[in-house]
Amino acid sequence: MSQKQLDSVTKALSTYPGRDKAIRSLAFYLLLHAPGSVRQKELQALAKQLSGCRLVMRQFNHPSMIKACQMLLQTKKGDPIEYYAGAGVTIIYTVYGVAELIAWLADAGILALDAARWYRYCLYLWIGGMKILVTGAAGFIGSHTVLELVESGYDVFCIDNFVNAVADDQGRPVSLLRVAEITGKQIPFEKCDVCDINQLDEIFKKHKFDGLIHLAALKAVGESVAKPYDYYSNNLVASLNLIKMCQKYGVKNFIFSSSATVYGPPKELPITENSPTGQGITNPYGQTKYMMEQILIDVGKAEPDWNIVLLRYFNPVGAHKSGKIGEDPKGVPNNLMPFVSQVAIGKLPVLTIYGDKFDTPDGTGVRDYIHIVDLAKGHVKALDRIKAKGHIGTEIYNLGTGTGYSVKEMVAAMEKASGRKISTKIGVPRPGDVATVYCDPALAKEKLNWQAEFGLDDMCCDLWRWQTQNPNGFLEA
Ligand SMILES: CC(=O)N[C@H]1[C@@H](OP(=O)(O)OP(=O)(O)OC[C@H]2O[C@@H](n3ccc(=O)[nH]c3=O)[C@H](O)[C@@H]2O)O[C@H](CO)[C@H](O)[C@@H]1O
Structure with missing residues (x-):
């Protein structure tokens, strides 16, 4: 040349x-x-x-x-x-x-x-950071999701009303302070009840959000049966307020935390996103998740330029590998794994296994347990997809591993991770419990390029690290 x-x-x-x-x-x-x-x-x-x-x-x-x-x-x-x-x-x-x-x-x-x-x-x-509002940010799923968002370059703004999270003496969420410690970045936070539309309006006025992840909800299945009004009013009003704010301020990307509970007792296994929903849901908590899905699907039809992603979680367990954030249930845990780890550490005397006569290999209930960090990453992938595609409309994804483990297998895995014997006794089945639930996560792999990376040992080791480093959860911080 x-x-x-x-x-x-x-x-x-x-x-x-x-x-x-x-x-x-x-x-x-x-x-x-x-x-x-x-x-x-x-x-x-x-x-x-x-x-x-x-x-x-x-x-x-x-x-x-x-x-x-x-x-x-x-x-x-x-x-x-x-x-x-x-x-x-x-x-x-x-x-x-x-x-x-x-x-x-x-x-x-x-x-x-x-x-x-x-x-x-x-x-x-190159594209510029998206600013994401995270509701219920100080909770178990919220804190892990915020961490993954920040690590992936998203700007976040967090809100929580502390109904299920711990504040320090200055009113700051301890879980998110820990996230700041892990990531080395400040996590902007304001105490806010999503049911308070005036406060929400102030927040939307102040910030220009590109999207939101809505996690704030009451979530105890048993409590929802005892207090249906609280569950319907809290979970539905909160979500409706957010939809209204999104309409008012032109926020068009909405990620909603749904649950495998919308499938009711499974009619087919593995459960795909096309499996029937809304039939046989036995508690108000599950109904609110199902109703919110229906509302958001309708909003998606009426607002064709919105992107709405419904993430149906299976059973999130484990904790971040740092041992600094994890699940911190108030009172006696309702879900299996927090209960198991509290028995392992000696806070609770014995685990009651709810039935051993189910039609499963060892007779105890089988579930699709997923590491909380994998679950959190699913939210990031949903936003990545919106960012890459620009417009996706309304999409629904199962977030699970596709593998089921029984209660006895979970107890054995936790015994291995903790090196301790976990006392169990057999009780009667819990009303509404089914034998086996696990999903087909193929759609999330195909469209979101997401799949669970952590296995059962990681879930139990990380949960045990969190439990031993924080025997009283966030309270001692
Ligand atoms: C019907 C329903 O809405 N289920 C909710 C519940 O699912 P699951 O009922 O699947 O979760 P879970 O952790 O309460 O129970 C898992 C398995 O452990 C068994 N078990 C649980 C506790 C115990 O002390 N002893 C015992 O044997 C239970 O019978 C089941 O086979 O929690 C999930 C969160 O993780 C979701 O919120 C689900 O929507």
Whole structure:
């Protein structure tokens, strides 16, 4: 190539207005979506080459970058708006360039870092962080979800009314303070009851949310039977208020925390998203989840430009591997695993197994237990999908592992993780309990590129670490 040709190529590359945005975006798109593709290997190789190509092309921009910096220095005294705008853009590009270089070096095996994560950071820098309102943020699912959101580059704003969370002496949520400790980032929080529409309005007025994750709800199955009014009014009013605020302030991305309970007693196994819902739900808590699904599905039809994702959780257990956040039930736990770990640590004397005559291999109930961190990541993936696609309408996903374990298997796994004997006795079946529940998580794998990564041992070891490091939950903080 002659010098003249080289000069014109260099000039074209450094002045092309879109520069390599298209290549870069395509590379990230392929990296994020290739795992579900049949031509996964080829696509990933192509993505790597495109990304490498981007780095090479960047070199051509160096002279123009230097010139831009010179111009920036010259405009300093003249026009402050031009100066600060220029400085802002230069800083963003520099941060982006460094993140991308790290991603590429990790991808090439030169740096021992998680390349996918660094590519994701680039993507977030490029598109800009989305600001997500998280309701019920200080709870078990909330705190883990906030942590994963922050780690993935999302901006969060957290609200909680402390109905099921612990505050320190200054009224701050202890779980989210721990999340701040783990992530090294501040977690913005305001105490708010989602049923208080005026307070909610103030919050929506102050912040420009790009989406929300609605987790705030009363959730004790037995209590809901005793206090149906509280459950219907709290869970439904809270959700309706949020829908109203979203309409008023133009927030169009709504992730809702639903539950496997909407399927009622399963008619088929594994349960898919197309399995029938709403039949045989035995308690008001489950009914509120089902009703909210119906309401959101209708809102999705009336607001075609909204994105609504209904996440049907199976049985979340475990804790973050740091041992700093975990499930902190008030009083005697209703769910199996918090009960089991409290027996293991000696806070409770014995676990009553609710029936051993079910039609299962060992006679005890079988459930699809999922590690809380996997569950939390499902929310991030739902937002990633909205971000990547722009518009998805209303979608529903099962978040489970697809594997069922019995009560006896769970107790044995916890004995192994804790190294302690867990006393059990056989009781009568709990009203409404069914023999076996587990899901088919294939749709979430296909569309969200999400699947549970942690197994039974991780669930029990992480739960045990949380339990031993925090024998009284968040109270001693
Ligand atoms: C019908 C229903 O709405 N179920 C809720 C309940 O599911 P599950 O009833 O599936 O969860 P769970 O943790 O209460 O029980 C799991 C299994 O352990 C058994 N067990 C439980 C406690 C105990 O002290 N002894 C014992 O043997 C129980 O019979 C079942 O076979 O909790 C989930 C959260 O994790 C969801 O909120 C579900 O919506």
